[in-house]
C-alpha cells in the first residue's frame with residue numbers, strides 16, 4: 005500500500021513537472037556516454053579513484069570541500085565559452101585569475117587525474133572530460149545520485165579573465181538576470197533553478213556576500229528582504245570593511261549533504277545570496293523550488309541538467325592537452 009501511494013505520488017509529480025519546461029535529455033551534441041570504452045577503458049575509473057582519494061585524504065582536513073570545489077569548477081568551465089577546460093589554463097590573464105574565480109579549487113586534483121591518464125592512455129582523455137567526470141564523482145561523494153556523463157569534448161586554447169568575469173553570474177543577480185545569463189548558454193530557467201541545487205553542498209566566503217549585507221544595490225544598506233536574524237548572523241561572521249577570506253558560510257543552512265536542504269533553506273528565507281533566495285521569492289520559479297524539495301525528483305533532474313550543462317559550447321575538434329595547465 006505504501007509503495008502504491010509512493011508510486012502514485014511520484015506519477016503526479018512527474019506529470020506536474022512535465023508541465024514545466026524541465027529538460028528532456030536531447031542527445032549528445034556529438035558527445036557520447038562511455039566515450040572512452042575502447043580508446044581508454046579505465047578513464048572514468050581513474051578520475052573517480054583520484055578524486056575520491058583526495059576527498060578522503062586523512063592528511064588534508066578539507067576533504068569533501070574538494071568535492072564541492074570540483075562541482076563548481078565544472079560550472080565555471082562550461083559557462084565560459086563552453087566546456088573546454090579553459091578554466092584550467094595558467095597565465096597572467098587566464099580565467100582562473102578573474103575575481104569571480106577567486107575561490108575556485110580542485111585544480112590539483114584534475115592535474116593528478118590527468119597525469120595518471122597520460123601514463124596509461126597518452127593523448128586520449130581531454131581535460132574538459134576529466135572535469136565533467138570529476139564533477140559527477142563529487143556529487144556521488146556528497147551523497148547525491150550518480151548520472152551518466154558524456155565524453156568527447158576537446159580542450160580549448162583561449163582563456164581570458166575578462167571573459168569569465170563577463171559570462172559568469174553574480175550572487176547579486178535576480179531571477180530575470182539569472183534567466184538571461186543561462187539563456188545565453190542555451191539553458192532554461194528551470195535548468196538554472198535545478199543546477200542552483202548544487203548549492204546544497206556549497207559554502208561562500210565573505211567577499212561574495214558583503215554587498216548584500218552592507219551595500220545592497222548601491223544603497224549603503226542591507227537587503228531589506230533579508231530576515232534580520234540572518235543578517236545579524238552573517239554580519240557577525242563578516243564584519244563591515246574587514247576583508248576575510250577564511251570564514252566559510254554554508255549556502256544550505258540545513259545540511260552539507262547533497263540533498264534538498266538548499267531548496268528548504270530558501271523556503272525558510274535563509275538563502276544567503278540574492279541569486280539563491282530570489283528563486284523562491286520570484287513567483288515564476290517558486291513552484292519549481294517547492295517541487296524540488298522532493299529528493300527523488302531533485303536527484304533525477306539534477307543529473308539531467310548536468311548532462312545539459314556538459315554540452316554547452318563543446319568543441320568536437322581541437323586538441324587534447326598533455327598538461328591541463330598549458331596548451332600543447
Ligand code: HEM
Pocket residue numbers: 069072073075076079107109173174175176177182196199200202203205206207208209210211212279
Ligand atoms: C545560478 C547562478 C550561480 C551563482 C550566482 C553562483 C555563485 C556562487 C558563489 C558566489 C559561490 C561562493 C564563492 C565563494 O565565495 O567561495 C558559489 C559556490 C558554489 N557554487 Fe555556485 N553559483 C551559481 C550556480 C552554480 C552552479 C550551476 C553550480 C554547479 C553546477 C554551482 C556550484 C557551486 C558550488 C559547488 C559552490 C561551493 C564551492 C566550494 O564550496 O568550494 N553554482 N556559487
